[in-house]
Amino acid sequence: MSFVEITGLSHRFGRDRGGPVLSDVTLSVRRSEFVAVLGPSGCGKSTLLNVLAGLVSPTEGTVTVGDGTVRIGYVFQAPRLLPWRTARRNVEFGLEQTGASRSAVRERAAAALELVHLAEHADKYPNQLSGGMQQRVALARGLAIEPDLLLMDEPFAALDALTRSYLQEELLSLVRRTDSTTILVTHDIDEALLLADRVVVMTQRPARIASIVDVPFGPERSVASLIADERYPELRTSLRELLRPQVTAAAGPSRAQVTADA
Template sequence: MATTSAPMIAFRDVGKTYPKTTAPVMTGVDLEIERGELVALIGPSGCGKSTLLNLLAGLTDATTGTIDVAGSAGTEELRSAYVFQNPRLLPWRSVRHNVEFGLEQAGVPAAERRRRANEALELVHLGEHGEKYPHQLSGGMQQRAALARGLALEPDLLLLDEPFGALDALTRSYLQEELLSIVRRFGTTTLLVTHDIDEALLLADRIVVMSSRPARIKRVVTVPFGRERALDSVLAHPQFVPLRHEIRDLLRPEVAASDPAVEAGAPEVLSS
């Protein structure tokens, strides 16, 4: 996504080493993310993809380097929402009250909380299910509720850590297209962690391929399918299969490095 303005987020030579460990999780990460861009992070398990999300969410600090937000060296407050693979809904609260939870923590008045929660539920097609409880929803509906909880915050930045990984293929494909429609509609900058190459190709403007630990950015792949897209059109695009093979080839030695069983001949843990 070409632009002449400063990036919304810039990682500059970022490294992370956790206390009581000597080996870094990541080192020398340089990445710029533009406003409204959807960037997918893909790499072997445990390589540090989620750590990048946690750094942006303020859940942990970089050991080395800097993370600049909106070109202001981190001085501009960024509203972010984090959606995990597990919906993490509170079972004793209704769906609507789950969606309101983050707004409560932010001190939003009750009437405004209810309005924003209802709007977010409508966006994910759960408007008629707000008074139900999580156990009354299917897995896909629970994940929609988790997404609504994030959207109700009206975030500048949406962080997604394998949000559809636990869902069946059909439900996942519908939610992928729904997510893409929502973030395009609101221009939400989105960072997605995924192990699914097809998901990255469907959703992302760019795909960041990461190495095994210590994680570095191996390559950034620009996705040529346009901002407005649907699953069927992406699958039919003549560049889809070559790009899938390119990313698999980039990941193959990294998966082998992180899992000796792959190098020894066991099946690869890569989406096809």
């Protein structure tokens, strides 16, 4: 049974002369499923998340999430921490919007920081934390509200490769434990294969769904286990080939083609 149901979704920003950002997107996401959305830059992946979060209204189509009263967590590419609040107080900020008691806010914030291994840094301010630690605070803030739906917009894109790989594995463990339904936007094929149950490949703008690929590796994964799995190289190559025409089209004609056409 689907938890997120997107039907015929299209979106256009005002008088956008570039045409629609999203066009006739239809997708069902099961409860507790982890779905990764891959596509070329600027195709509309973030707009899709914003529609799901209720920040943007679709121009056409419908979006249904649960029974309409679900709690949604959103983790952005930049941590977006409040600089005048400590790590603990930043995590508490999201909880304060839920109307929970002060004692419940404190307890749940502490538990969320423990989940991301930052309990000993709870009283530090953002400028005292590394980029990876700041992103973990942002992740804790998103998880602390115990979301029914967790939306993530390239949360690790700005981090170095080593920090990113650690946080990816950490995220996988956290999401499996909290049982949240998760939709992740990413440019990283390896990240999608490490984390997701299914990968949705989007076309260039206006974004449509080009393909949906099942990921066969099961819930218990690590970077090492994927590399050792003989199915991994073939699936990775398959996704690259699915993305190639979309990225090429989004990039436009090459300099040589432009010269020839002139």
